[in-house]
Amino acid sequence: MIGRIQRPVDFERVLARPTRARSAHFALHHLSASPAPSAWVAAQLRTASAKLSTGESQPAHTLVEQVPLATPQLPDGCWVGMVVxxxxxxxxxxxQLLKRQIRAAFADRPGMPPGLWVVRLRSPFDRQQFPSAASDALRHxxxxxxxxxxxxAMTSGVRA
Structure with missing residues (x-):
């Protein structure tokens, strides 16, 4: 399964890690984890874990850091984020052409280790060499x- 990273907190977590591989135009970051649960999931966990009783007063607000989340599990697939x-x-x-090529590159690699992956465009392609915005030469x-x-990234051994 290849998912899309959409939440800023997940991008921040992955980009805080050092790059795993670099090329002339791209940098690749990896974190061996699943996306962070949404606020709705955290609220459901908080409600499920609270004891419902009328005899004791319950705190009105619980800090998110104090909510016991589910035990950390191994990531369940590749989650890809793109920074262009x-x-x-x-x-x-x-x-858009570069984003499509990034998604296709991950789709062509079914053996990628699970976790959060972010591909970042770190330098522009030469406009003299690729004058058209969406040429076949740029695509290839x-x-x-x-x-x-x-x-x-696969041969260097991706670490968590």
Whole structure:
């Protein structure tokens, strides 16, 4: 299963880790964990764990840090996040092309270790070499570089 990282807290957790692999244009970050539970799930856990009684007064508010969450489990699949900043890819066509190539690169690799993965565009592609925002040449160059990046991450042994 390949999911999408959507919550800012998950991006922050992964990007706080050092990069696992780099290429000329991309950086790859990994965290061997599942996405953080949403606020709704935390509220459900808090309600389920509270004893309902009228004899004792219950605290009105419980800090999130004090809520006992479920025991940490191994991640249940690959969760992919993409950071393609506008300063490196000015046109939205280019940003979308790169995001599609990142998703496709992970889909082509069924043996990726589970966890949270973030691919970050760290430098722009040369506009002299790729003048069109969505050319086939840019598509093939990005796909080849992403394939090398993921191969490098697999051979270097991804740690938690």
């Amino acid at each position: 900043p506008k300063r490196h890819a000015r046109r939205s066509v280019t940003r 160059a990005a796909r080849a570089e992403l394939a090398q990046l993921l191969d490098r």
